[in-house]
Amino acid sequence: MPTTNLRPLPLNPARFALPALLVALVATATALQPSFLSGGNLQNILTQASPLLIVTMGQAVVMLVRGLDLSVASLMATMAVVATAFNASDDSAIPMIFAIVVVLSAIVGLANGLLVTRRKVSPFIATLAMMIVLQGLRFAYTKGAPAGSLPQGFRYLGAGRLWGFPVNLILFALLFAILWVVLSKTSLGRRIYIVGGNPRAAELVGLNSDRITIVGYVLCSVLAGLGGLLLVGYVGTVDNWVGRGYELDSIIAAVMGGVSLAGGAGGIAGATAGGLILILISNIVVILGLPVQAQLIIKGVIIVSASALFVRSQRRST
Template sequence: MTETATQFQGVPLAGRLRGFLVPALLALLVITASVLQPGFLSVRNLQDIAMQTAPLAIVVIGQAVVIILRGLDLSVASLMASVAVLATAFDATSNAMIPVIFGAVILASALVGLINGWLIARRGVSPFLATLAMMIVLQGLRFFYTQGAPSGALPQGFRFLGAGQVAGMPVNVLALGLCLVGLGWLLHGSTVGRRIFITGGNPRAADLVGIRSDRITILGYVICSVMAGIAGLFLVGFVGTVDNWVGRGYELDSIVACVIGGIALTGGRGTIWGAVTGAFILVLLFNIVIILGLPVQAQLILKGFMIIVAAAAFARSARS
């Protein structure tokens, strides 16, 4: 029996139909935006939206893993800014240093995730408090090092990674595709993925069947932090500058995107594909706000509204 069939087994029809609501909402938003702005469906505009969404979607992939594990990570945005500062610390202008910078960022991000996971799985700290504390610590370290303004240089190749194209496809979207395929397989097609879902659905039951739920939880937070670190570098390339607030707001946006995409905040349910679709929905909503000429505060109202609607829809389908 396939993983998809296993997930649908015993799920009421209403719960199954809900899986089609997310792509349907995405299609509806695309149609709405194209009506409001006739040039919305131009190749150039769609490329711009995809490039805008890719860094957030990479963060969302990691956030989805920890939410499936009944957690959340509030430190992702602070980590994105911190790895951007770390990248400038090399003060490198040669593109040959890009692999070195990526390696350093992945190692540093994995260490952050390891600490988050250890605090939560081994010391019993709540995910909210552990990752909130990490967010503050990273912010303090970042400001201590930069004294308020990063001053190092980045290789020009980062601009290509964040805003360049290969055969008409944005490079950061290709990176998103690789992350989506890799983490999608890990979560939905491997033994580790099944253990993640079992642990998220019922940690006590996971322990009883011999799954080391603490190790699975730590792994989940490492994955989340590594995804955030990688996203931070691509976001720097996209915006073209480094400051102490790169990725600001992504901690909330990534959680909202997961909820919109059907990831259950109670753990154990959801798909990576749905979460990434939620990221595209969120960015499309923001674009529609701009098209309509509404104030930026309307984005916050939309975020709150989408959380309420998505959470209510999940709660109803779970009771069905």
Template sequence: MAQLDATMPKPRPGFLMAAVFERFGLLIFLGVLLVAAALLSPTFLRPANLVNVLTIAAPLGMVVLGQAFVIMVRGLDLSVASLMATVAVLATAFKATSNDMIPAIFVAAIVFSALVGFVNGWLVAKRNVSPFLATLAMMIILQGVRFAYTGGAPISTLPPGMSFLASGRIWGIPVNLMTLAVMAIVLAFVLHRSRLGREIFMVGSNPKAAFLNGIAPDRVTIICYVICSVCAGIGGLFLLGYVGTVSNWVGQGYELDSIVAAVMGGVALSGGRGSIAGALLGVAVLVVIGNLVLLLGFPIEMQLIIKGIIIIGAAAFYRTRLP
């Protein structure tokens, strides 16, 4: 036995290092980024700033959770930001000043979002419209609906409790972050411990093979788009409470940030691979980058350039492949 062990090849250090980067690359990058942020701006580590970072991260995290489901079945959703803004407008349509109306606002937002997600999923799964075109068209439609209702003017009629949900704290922890944690736990269970989750991975990996195994790829795809839109709708309400005023551009940029965060977190655009934890890790990287360039006082042009460069670096760092 000792002779056999002596003849067995030992793993190369480079191979082991590549394996570590493959599994924990983005986490390592986030750690390096946090250290760099602390060194470049002492303000970054102040409790008030850290709480602010977590508060801002929560709505994007909610959108990313849903976007991950869609990407895992080989799709994407460009309508999430427009849906967030439309849901915000829907919330103000109640003209509510009492917290008693908050449950009704959430129910209406979730139902409306589910309907939008169903239409997106139906177009992609049943009519074979490309996810890009289907969700781009939905984005434009929702934008038109918002402008027709608001006339382009901001609205601010909201129950005071919406602000607490979006930026309040319980035991020092942002309420919206608690909500994100609950959503992440539920969706992680669905993805990694339920039959639907197994079907999502199978459809994403090979739709034809999934069909031959008795799975309906169309049904799974539509469900994923519904999940995505509902997550975006909830995120829109929390972002609305944080901003406090509805404009037609609430959530602008979240469609691309959610895709970048999910893919950077290991959700494969080719489908069939990804995790909730990885997607949220991508959110953390994006939010820390945004906060750091803001603290350093860079002009908006430089902020965008630096953000893009760091995102590319993070993705390349995480995507190190085994030889």
């Protein structure tokens, strides 16, 4: 009987890059400040991380279809202002507020998707323009200072605890599970990867690339709107800059997590791990009492190092 020379497939070192970095960050922080691993600090980290992780999931979906969304932070702030427009003091208004925010966010995502697909505007320009439009509408409505109020229940959703776990972390976990199933177990998820990997091939096999790309932008905007509501619940106040910086942080987190800017590669698990690394970096420099300038320098160095490590690992695995 002829024999075949079967070799085990080599391990892909790229899949271990982020977990290794997470472990290294936690070990370093614990060595420098043992209180880092205290239950209270870990709960604070997870509570703080959830809004960014939700936005990062949406950003990852858009990047999978060869796009990006610079309007997510402005959308978060706008939806937070929309939520205060009702001046509702009764928690019974919360479902209505969430429904309105989902609808309005979906409209913003639809507009972004149509600009990119039908008008052939680059994702950078289209979403940058949307960011500016939302900012203008927000400032025109608030006249520079939001004056509305949120139901007290938002504080519970953004910063409360349920069975010892942050409520917003539980909501993130539910959204993560739903989106993971969509991307990995449904035809829509397969189409998102096909369109992102090779739009021309997708058209040849009968897929509507434009429609799938639009769905990606809608999902991203809806998740950003929901993230904005949870973030304002965590912060406890509403201003015109809620979520400022999340547009870049979500892109950086997704790239660190292995989501390709060229589309069609990566997933939300890696993207959320990248988001958690960003939050850990911010927390570490705070508990060490470093000045803001040092925080920015350290964050930038670690981000560049982590991204370079992942790219190097990918090259070695190919």
